[in-house]
Amino acid sequence: MSVLVIAEHDNSSIKPSTLPTITAARALDSDVHVLVAGAGSDEAASAAGKIHGISKVLHCDDAAYEHGLAENMGQLIAKIAPDYSHILAPASFFGKNILPRAAALVDVQQISDVSAIEGADTFVRPIYAGNGFETVQISDTPKMLTIRTTGFDPVKSEGGSAPVENIDSADDTGLTEFVSRELTKSERPELTAADIIISGGRGLASGENFEKLIEPIADKLSAAIGASRAAVDAGYVPNDYQVGQTGKIVAPNLYIAVGISGAIQHLAGMKDSKVIVAINKDEEAPIFQISDYGLVGDLFEILPELDKALSA
Amino acid sequence: MKIIVPVKRVIDAYVTVRVKADQTGVETANVKMSMNPFCEIAVEEAIRLKEAGKADEVIAVTAGPAQCQETLRAAMAMGADRAILIQTDDELQPLAVAKLLKAVVDKENPEIVMLGKQAIDGDHNQTGQMLSALLGWGVAAFASKIECGDDNVTVTREIDGGLETLKLKLPAVITTDLRLNEPRYASLPNIMKAKKKQLDTMTPDELGVDIAPRFKTLKVTEPPERQAGIMVDSVSDLVEKLRNEAKVI
Numbered sequence: 051m052s053v054l055v056i057a058e059h060d061n062s063s064i065k066p067s068t069l070p071t072i073t074a075a076r077a078l079d080s081d082v083h084v085l086v087a088g089a090g091s092d093e094a095a096s097a098a099g100k101i102h103g104i105s106k107v108l109h110c111d112d113a114a115y116e117h118g119l120a121e122n123m124g125q126l127i128a129k130i131a132p133d134y135s136h137i138l139a140p141a142s143f144f145g146k147n148i149l150p151r152a153a154a155l156v157d158v159q160q161i162s163d164v165s166a167i168e169g170a171d172t173f174v175r176p177i178y179a180g181n182g183f184e185t186v187q188i189s190d191t192p193k194m195l196t197i198r199t200t201g202f203d204p205v206k207s208e209g210g211s212a213p214v215e216n217i218d219s220a221d222d223t224g225l226t227e228f229v230s231r232e233l234t235k236s237e238r239p240e241l242t243a244a245d246i247i248i249s250g251g252r253g254l255a256s257g258e259n260f261e262k263l264i265e266p267i268a269d270k271l272s273a274a275i276g277a278s279r280a281a282v283d284a285g286y287v288p289n290d291y292q293v294g295q296t297g298k299i300v301a302p303n304l305y306i307a308v309g310i311s312g313a314i315q316h317l318a319g320m321k322d323s324k325v326i327v328a329i330n331k332d333e334e335a336p337i338f339q340i341s342d343y344g345l346v347g348d349l350f351e352i353l354p355e356l357d358k359a360l361s362a
Numbered sequence: 363m364k365i366i367v368p369v370k371r372v373i374d375a376y377v378t379v380r381v382k383a384d385q386t387g388v389e390t391a392n393v394k395m396s397m398n399p400f401c402e403i404a405v406e407e408a409i410r411l412k413e414a415g416k417a418d419e420v421i422a423v424t425a426g427p428a429q430c431q432e433t434l435r436a437a438m439a440m441g442a443d444r445a446i447l448i449q450t451d452d453e454l455q456p457l458a459v460a461k462l463l464k465a466v467v468d469k470e471n472p473e474i475v476m477l478g479k480q481a482i483d484g485d486h487n488q489t490g491q492m493l494s495a496l497l498g499w500g501v502a503a504f505a506s507k508i509e510c511g512d513d514n515v516t517v518t519r520e521i522d523g524g525l526e527t528l529k530l531k532l533p534a535v536i537t538t539d540l541r542l543n544e545p546r547y548a549s550l551p552n553i554m555k556a557k558k559k560q561l562d563t564m565t566p567d568e569l570g571v572d573i574a575p576r577f578k579t580l581k582v583t584e585p586p587e588r589q590a591g592i593m594v595d596s597v598s599d600l601v602e603k604l605r606n607e608a609k610v611i
Contacts, residue, residue, distance in 0.1 A: 058522075065522075119528070120491060120501050143522045146487050147503045150456070154492035159457040159576035162486045172580070177484055178379040180585055182388055188577040225500035225534075229516065229527040240523075246611070271611060279540070289506065289541060290524050296400075296480065296540060304610040314378070321588055325608045327600065342591035342608065345600055355597040360611075 051135035052081040052105070054192075056127065058144045059086060059094040061116070064101070066243035067140035069204030071197045072104060075138050076205070077167045081105050083134075084212075087126055087219075089116035095214050102206040112219035117228040118144060124151030125220040131156045134192045135170070141196035141299070142242070149196055158190040165201035179295040179318035199242060200301035200322050234288045241293070244274035246304045249293055249320070250286070251278040253309020253330065253349055257286040263353040264308065270360045276300065276320075278310045294319035309349050312337030329353075363417045363510075363532075364472040365408040367442060368463055369401040369424050371433040372483040385581040397433050400478025402440075402545040403538040407508060408476050409441035410543065416510045419443050421470060425462050427451050431561060438556035439548035445561045448569065456484075458566075458573035460492035465569035467497060472533065474515065479504050479537040490537035500530040504539040 053075040058065040068084070075082045082103065086095045087110040095109040108130070114122040131137060131152065139145030141163045153160040165183070166174035172187045173195065241247065248271070250264050260275070268275050276298070277291040293300055295318040305323035310316060312328070312335055320326070321340055328341035329352055338344040345352060373379055373388070374396040380389045397405075411417040422437035424430045425448040434445035448462050467475060475497075480487035494501035502517035506525065509516045518527045520539050530536075548556070566573045594600045604611045 067522075117526075120494075120503065124495055143504060143520065147491065147521075150488035150491035151495045151501065153488070154457060154460060154495035157457070159455050160486075160488055161577065162488060176585070177582070178373070178388060179482065179485065181379040182381045182582045183585060184582045185580040186577040187580055190576050223498075223500075225531055226502070227529040229529050231521070231524065231526045233524040242522075283541070288524065289520050290522065295482070295485070304604070304608070321585075325604070325610050326591075327604070338593070339590045340588045343600055343603055344591065344593045345597070346593065352597055356601070359597050359601045 052083050052133070053079045053136045053138065054130070054134040055082060055084045056137070056139040056145065056149070057084050057086045057094070057098055058140055058142060059088060059091065061088040061091040062093040064094060064097050064207065066204065066240060067142045067199050069101070069207060070199040070202035071138050071140045072101060072205045073202040074164065074167060074197045075136070076103055078136050078170060083108055085110070085127070087115040087123060089113050099212045099214050100208050100210050101212070102209045104210060104212045107212050107214040108217050109214050110217050110219050114219055114222040117231070118148065119226055119228065120148045120151045121223040121225045122220070123148040124155055125223060127152035128155035129220045130217070131192055136193045136195065138195050138197055141198050145196045149194055153194045158192065158194050159188065160194045160196065161186060161188055162196050163198045164195045165198040179315055180321070181314070198299060200299055234290055238268060239272065239274045241274045241276055241291070241298050241300055244302050246271045246273035247276050247300055247302045248273050248306040248308065249276035249278065249310060250281055250308050251310030252280040252284060254281060254286060260286055263349070266357045267353065267360065270357065278313070278316045307337050307341070308353065310337055311335045312340070363474070364419045364421065364470065365411060365417045365474045365476055366421050366423055366467060366470060366472040367401070367404050367408045367437065368475065368477040368489070369405065369422050369433050369437050370398040370478070370481045371395050371424065371426060371430045372398045372481055375399050375482055381582050381584045385583055387579070387582050395429070397436050398478055398481045400480060400538055403540070403542050404476045404478050405437045405440050405442060406543045406545040407538060411510055412441070421446065421472070423463065423466050424448070425450065425454055425459055434561055435556050436548065438559045439553040440546060441552070444559055447561060447563045448566060449563050450566050450573065452573060453575050454573060455575050455577065456486045456488035457492055457576060458571070459489050460496055461571045462566060462569060462573065463489070463493050464496045465571050474533065475535045477537055479539055490535050494535035497535070500534045502528050502530055502534065503537045505536050506539050506541045508536060508542070
């Protein structure tokens with residue numbers, strides 16, 4: 051049987067979270083299908099067809115799927131579920147929202163946040179904010195998994211030529227009406243796809259300081275900007291900047307933590323980063339225990355200096 | 363309007379969790395247990411809706427061993443009116459919990475089920491979405507703002523790139539995210555009052571729900587240890603190391 055990946059997309063392009071999810075699917079079976087459900091989503095479907103390593107795109111274009119609402123997405127996934135041995139979605143807010151709904155409809159216990167695949171029915175996933183990893187074996191069919199995207203390398207988004215097959219929509223549940231979406235506008239790379247991330251914590255003391263001190267460095271490094279929960283709760287930056295157990299899980303090549311003490315919930319979101327730099331005035335801060343390079347000092351002096359050094 | 367708030371007893375968020383040496387799970391002996399922080403947010407929001415005159419009754423529900431009564435008492439000390447314990451010593455996985463909650467919802471007929479988006483033990487983030495599917499109700503997961511109308515509820519929810527607002531027909535399921543509110547501390551008089559509030563106990567058998575686990579935990583292991591690196595003395599030293607040693611910039 052084939053494996054199905056639920057694509058995360060915005061009707062015109064495929065989101066980067068879909069690519070590592072396909073890698074995970076290919077570890078299960080070579081026959082991987084990708085579902086693109088949207089409205090006015092021809093562009094997204096043809097982009098999906100170009101992804102390396104998949105054999106078919108299922109395209110369902112209907113107003114019911116325009117905003118990816120859980121009720122209608124769940125209905126559609128449940129409808130095609132019997133054709134598949136495994137159904138995978140990225141463990142982003144998108145995947146976490148829709149896949150459990152589909153799983154319950156087909157009476158399947160989903161496995162969340164899979165970080166490694168040990169066999170067709172055996173998966174590894176973090177628990178307790180990554181303080182433990184459990185290996186679980188699931189008897190249900192299909193196996194429904196959300197994939198921790200930092201655990202798998204992305205497949206190439208180009209080079210494939212999979213056929214696009216149009217499929218019928220499922221019933222529109224009509225339960226929920228989409229009102230609006232307010233996306234944070236940014237020219238910077240997405241947090242979960244960035245090579246370099248610079249994150250600020252409570253130590254930054256204000257939103258203006260993010261702009262004044264963090265942004266110039268992010269610009270020079272083409273980095274994404276993240277934040278600790280404390281900085282988000284204090285209103286320095288928008289919610290979707292949050293890195294951690296309940297925010298975004300990231301694993302860039304370089305993670306620079308500035309004024310972040312390193313609460314376990316924050317570490318849970320970034321400790322798989324390749325190289326970690328910590329800048330903090332408190333030399334006892336837990337962040338230094340997991341960082342490759344630590345610099346103790348006043349961030350208000352260090353950041354302008356760093357900005358200058360990067361220009362050199 | 364009636365609101366059901368499912369809550370969960372978990373290892374306290376400030377306890378450092380340790381994996382057992384025999385890899386069968388994590389250490390729970392003599393460890394402080396508390397209400398899951400996301401559940402506290404759900405209880406708080408339900409109580410605020412009651413205080414605002416939108417809701418008449420708030421019922422806290424949990425499933426688990428007898429000790430979970432403490433968690434229900436904590437919810438009632440915050441302001442829930444009564445509580446239901448579905449008592450079992452068996453392992454409960456999210457789908458089973460969703461089925462148990464559905465059975466309670468079928469008896470109680472609430473307009474809203476409000477629950478935390480995830481529990482900080484298993485980190486599954488499934489129960490609310492699953493419950494909504496079993497009930498055939500709308501769902502708004504990861505709520506950061508809730509406005510209740512007469513026959514609908516408008517919810518702003520956290521999504522990958524920002525915020526999204528949905529309008530749901532009632533009845534509906536809402537799962538709560540961190541920024542919805544700041545839960546109150548229960549006052550001593552309210553803690554005393556909560557001891558006298560109604561707490562009903564039932565079993566999965568009485569509710570006719572099969573709670574057999576679907577997955578088996580083969581082992582629980584420690585996360586890979588990350589070694590602390592070196593301290594650098596200056597910005598120029600740091601930049602030099604990042605350029606020439608780590609080669610990441």
